[in-house]
Amino acid sequence: MPELPEVETIKNELLPWVRGQSFTQVTIFDPKIVFCASTEEFPRNLVAQRVENLERRGKYLIFNLASKQVLIMHLKMTGVLLLNPRTFDSYARAAFSFSNDIQIVFSDRRRLGAIWLAENADAVVGKLGPEPLSDDFTLDALAQLLEKHHIPIKAALIDQNLIAGIGNMYADEILFAAKIHPLRKANALTPQEIQILHRCIREILWSAINSKGASVSTYIRPERQIGTAQLAFKVAHQYGKLCPICGTSIQRVLVRGRGSYFCPNCQPLL
DNA sequence: CTTGGGACCTGGCTGC
DNA sequence: TGCAGCCAGGTCCCAA
CATH class of the missing domain: 1.10.8.50 (Helicase, Ruva Protein; domain 3)
Structure with missing residues (x-):
């Protein structure tokens, strides 16, 4: 189950692939995964947006966009993010293509995973407690x-x-x-x-x-x-x-x- | 406000 | 061998 160390690893390993890149195509296979926007609006609002940085907060993955909007993902129990998979399995819920021709697929066997596009990260992660590995966690x-x-x-x-x-x-x-x-x-x-x-x-x-x-x-x-x-x-x-x-x-x-x-x-x- | 329990979700396992 | 029913646990929601 993805907890802090797993999400931190995913963040570290995806960061060099997505930083500075723009979304070129966004496909939602399972509308249930998207919160905060309709399935039709979500890809349209995300395409052409540039990723300034990728962060982890708790178990959430946060794509900071140049527009100051944020794309947030939560893998819940069985979600995985796959870089350039050769084939899509039947659990693929969403696919994201980038300007450097990479593709990230959100695959989730149990359909509990979630994706948000928000104006402000606090709308999604604002209530979280402190990061246990930060200097603040004394x-x-x-x-x-x-x-x-x-x-x-x-x-x-x-x-x-x-x-x-x-x-x-x-x-x-x-x-x-x-x-x-x-x-x-x-x-x-x-x-x-x-x-x-x-x-x-x-x-x-x-x-x-x-x-x-x-x-x-x-x-x-x-x-x-x-x-x-x-x-x-x-x-x-x-x-x-x-x-x-x-x-x-x-x-x-x-x-x-x-x-x-x-x-x-x-x-x-x- | 605090705390505990159920719902959501589906593949894998158990037991009849 | 088949299948009903339970279990897994991150988070939200509701009730006491």
Whole structure:
């Protein structure tokens, strides 16, 4: 599932292909993917626009256009962006051609992905919490954010309005690394635990970016290489396997309806 | 306002 | 072997 490290990788690998280029053709195969504009207006409004920059905000990909409009994409669960695919599979939802003759295809098996063309990025991403890898995301910032919420720490980590970009699998890896049970209340963590959590958030995310993301489910990079972050997973998607630290069976518990994997010995509830 | 749960979506898996 | 039904989880929406 594309979370912060996967979207960061896609951004890094598409940026040199699209920066400074203009859209020459835009085709929507699945009207449901487009928000904020009718299917007919969307391609017309985008063609001839030049891409000044490509950014990531949380799990969103933002094309900054010379007109100051923004094209925003969210891959949700199964979306992928493919550079110059030889063939279109049946999951192709939209295709974008550029002035340098490259083509990017948005393919999405489960049709949850979304595309916006907006005057202002804040209309789409304005409510997101801080970027966990930015300098603004200090230990104090995390502590202040957590003390206001009487919710499971796992729910806090994946709430995009609290912290942007962490999803289910990296939240599990972060909590395992920090030795914190997913059901501990956010505002009941000790200062030491928050300090460790803060460090683990950054380490897990940076490590995954360095591995170009985790190719579980459908995630694949624009030029079809896989990411390898999943090879380092200790608990995410490891139900029934043994904890690499203590050998206890990895357990699964539902938090906010999301499967959460943890080691009951390394991450005690009390 | 805070928190929790369901809907959306479809391929893959489980169990009868 | 066939198929109903559950599960996956990012985000939005609604209810208590």
